[in-house]
Amino acid sequence: MSWEISLALIPLGMLVVMIMARNSQRNRVMSAHNQLLDSLRPGMRINVGGIIGRIKTIKEDATGMKTILLQTGDDKNPGYILVDARAVVGVMDDEMAAVQPTEVETPSVSPDAEFDAEQFAKSSNKSRKKS
DSSP: OHHHHHHHHHHHHHHHHHHHHHHHHHHHHHHHHHHHHHTOOTTOEEEETTEEEEEEEEEEOTTSOEEEEEEESOSSSOEEEEEEGGGEEEEOOHHHHHOOOOOOOOOOOOTTOOOOHHHHHHHHHHHHHHO
16 A cells, blocks of 8 residues: 555656746746846847847836836937836847948838739739749
């Protein structure tokens, strides 16, 4: 009878060990992310869900929630986004900051021009044939 009990306890023990390991890993990841959030300062370049920009201001409300005013684009033509600090993925280093995005030529279209689906289909088929 005692060997039956010990066989039943083995899966239970394995389950407890797996839960403890998972929680330990989650705590390490959360601790590293909290350290990252505490190290944020205005002027740093950060990645927020794929959007890269420079921190202008960091504000914390009464509940402790931090919001970041993020400047995207260059200094000549800036854009600003207000983001939750918890969305920060990482801090960009100087090497990555030195890489400038390439200019993409966009066709000029007047806002009141009508969309011609047939013309669009023809032009997209031509571009597919070239590649």
